[in-house]
Structure formats: structure tokens, C-alpha cells
């Protein structure tokens with residue numbers, strides 16, 4: 001048996017152990033807006049945490065990879081207090097993965113990757129066309145302190161969109177997997 005002391009390893013190593021073993025994780029494909037610019041990015045530190053009130057949690061890194069600049073999703077949710085959280089169907093996994101790329105602020109992933117959006121409710125950011133499940137959410141609160149490089153955002157589900165059968169994709173380590181049933 002091996003015991004790993006998380007206080008004695010680098011955060012990159014901690015990430016590897018957590019992302020490779022706390023599995024499978026769903027992917028929140030989040031759409032936010034800032035002055036008319038639509039931002040799309042995937043997040044897999046993501047789960048449902050409460051039904052009363054209906055809350056989900058997504059943990060968002062403060063800064064873009066290698067840059068001293070906030071992630072657009074982080075900045076936009078703090079500013080507008082709104083986010084549309086789309087769940088990723090199997091057939092959209094490749095395009096979702098591309099939207100994890102760092103783009104300069106002001107450049108829209110929707111335009112760059114040809115993603116079609118659909119405005120379901122004028123009070124929320126649009127949802128990604130083809131995603132069969134989405135939550136329209138408002139910011140409920142964050143949990144943060146100076147030590148945290150990644151900040152949990154608690155989002156309150158105001159509305160849920162459902163459209164047909166949904167085969168979800170799961171994040172496992174740095175890759176993806178399908179889910180299958182176990183006979184009971």
C-alpha cells in the first residue's frame with residue numbers, strides 16, 4: 001500500500017491523482033456573456049450539491065493557463081451573476097474539448113469553432129445547439145480565500161432545458177469515457 005501525503009506534493013501531481021481517481025466527472029460546458037461577447041468553456045470540477053435550493057457547483061481557476069489574467073468564465077459570472085450550464089452529449093465531445101483552449105479575452109469560442117447558439121430565455125446567456133440538457137443559472141455565491149487557485153462557484157438552477165434522449169460523456173483523467181449500465 002502506498003500513502004501519498006498531499007501536503008508534500010506539487011499541485012500538478014495532486015491534480016493528476018484527483019482527476020484520475022475521482023471519476024467519472026460530468027462536464028459543465030458553460031456559456032457566459034460580457035458586453036455582448038459570448039464565452040464558452042468546459043469545466044469538470046463540477047457536480048450537483050443540493051436540491052433545496054437547487055444548486056450545482058463548478059470550480060473555476062482564477063487565471064488563464066500560464067497567464068496573469070482571469071479566466072473569462074470567472075470574470076463574466078462575477079460580473080453578470082448568470083451562466084448557462086450545458087451538459088455534453090457524446091457527439092459533441094471533440095468540439096467541447098477544443099473550447100478548453102485559451103483564447104484572448106474578446107475572442108469568442110462560438111465564432112472560432114463555429115458553434116451554434118440558441119437563446120431560450122432572454123434573461124440568460126444562450127445555450128449550445130445540440131446539447132440536450134442545460135441549466136439556466138444565477139450566481140448563489142462563491143467560497144474563496146487567498147490560498148485557493150481554483151474557486152468553487154455555487155450556481156442556482158432557475159430553469160432546466162430538456163430536448164430528447166441524452167447520452168452523456170464523462171471526464172476521466174485527461175480523457176473521456178461513455179457511461180454504461182450495470183445489471184442489478
Ligand SMILES: Cc1cc2nc3c(=O)[nH]c(=O)nc-3n(C[C@H](O)[C@H](O)[C@H](O)COP(=O)(O)O)c2cc1C
Nearest residue numbers: 041042043044045059060061071072073100101102
Ligand atoms: C474537459 C475539460 C475540463 C476542464 N475543467 C476545468 C475545471 O474544472 N476548472 C477550470 O478552471 N478549468 C477547467 N478546464 C480548463 C478551461 O476550460 C480552460 O481554462 C478555458 O480556457 C477557460 O476558458 P475561459 O477563459 O474562456 O473561461 C477544463 C478543460 C477541459 C477541456
